[in-house]
Amino acid sequence: MIPKVMPPLADLTVLVTRPAPQAAVLCEEIGRQGGTAIAFPAVEIVAQTAEIASGHDLIIFASVNAVAHGVHLIEKSPTARVAAIGRATAAALAQTSLRADIVPEAGFDSEALLAHPDLTLASGARVLIVRGIGGRELMRDTFTARGMIVETREVYQRVRPTIDPATRDALEVRWDSEGIDVVTATSIETLHNLIGMLSDRGRTLLAKTPLLVASRRIAEAAQAAGLNGMMLVANGADDASMIGAMARWRTRARVA
Known part of the structure; x- marks a missing residue:
């Protein structure tokens, strides 16, 4: 029997914080790779x-x-x-x-x-x-x-987008109950906006969730903001680099 090939992002839930038009493209690609994307634009x-x-x-x-x-x-x-x-x-x-x-x-x-x-x-x-x-x-x-x-x-x-408290609360309830595996941040401004858009509960969840960033500068800004959890650094901010970083991380996790 030929073994079933598992998509690289299978069972991975990703919070995508890009501006809305770009978030849609990345979310679609995450879905094609087997993952589940949640769009939460932190920059307009x-x-x-x-x-x-x-x-x-x-x-x-x-x-x-x-x-x-x-x-x-x-x-x-x-x-x-x-x-x-x-x-x-x-x-x-x-x-x-x-x-x-x-x-x-x-x-x-x-x-x-x-x-x-x-x-x-x-x-x-x-x-x-x-x-x-x-x-x-x-x-x-x-x-x-x-x-x-x-x-x-x-x-x-x-x-920074204006966020409806009900939308924010729904995200945080889902995050707390079902989990989010990784949060993306492709700029320092996006990261800071995200922190400001979340409630105290959301910021606590963010601090415990792996963060995928597009550069060392963003990683350093995240650490300066008190986010000292797992940090994944992609080779760039383009979709291919972000998807590739998630796929490599997922593969290592399965092997381990």
């Missing part, structure tokens, strides 16, 4: 009005949402290069009229992009950073220090 993306941008030598997209809300503002010259902060952002660009010329091989933050060997420009070059309101200033400061002319287009804002 609000589009912002920004001006058309043109005449830049390098255009950097700092997130998937920067692509979704900013790509229509870009007038790219034939010689301009486009950089994506990570694989998920590059994949989002691939669905548009632009393509990423520069993508970090590992990581998805400013440090990873700035370390890319092809990210070289002469002093005086014009750089555009497409991002959300309140983004980190490391890239702007670094390029400015190198003598480049840096502009930004802040095309969206991240806000």
Whole structure:
């Protein structure tokens, strides 16, 4: 008899905290891999009005949402290069009229992009950073220090969603009675919002539940917030990296 192949995420219940449109995609993939996904968006993306941008030598997209809300503002010259902060952002660009010329091989933050060997420009070059309101200033400061002319287009804002107490309570009752195996967090802001959206009961449950994060920076922020339980660190924030980290963890748990 041929043994039945068990899906990699079989019997795994995952709390997905991405913004709603992206949460839906990840939840669907978790289901295809045999798991059960519960969408609980801890960040809401609000589009912002920004001006058309043109005449830049390098255009950097700092997130998937920067692509979704900013790509229509870009007038790219034939010689301009486009950089994506990570694989998920590059994949989002691939669905548009632009393509990423520069993508970090590992990581998805400013440090990873700035370390890319092809990210070289002469002093005086014009750089555009497409991002959300309140983004980190490391890239702007670094390029400015190198003598480049840096502009930004802040095309969206991240806000904490308003949560209906009944919805929150229903989640926490289900969490307490049936269990959640892992909680995802793909940004520090998402993590902090989640902590703020839960009640004391929910925060106690969160502290005892394995947390899957997309970088060491998020893991350190979680520990600073008092979440000292099991921490899983994915290779990136894209769906494939998050699913892969969960699958590897699940496989190790079954073997053990």
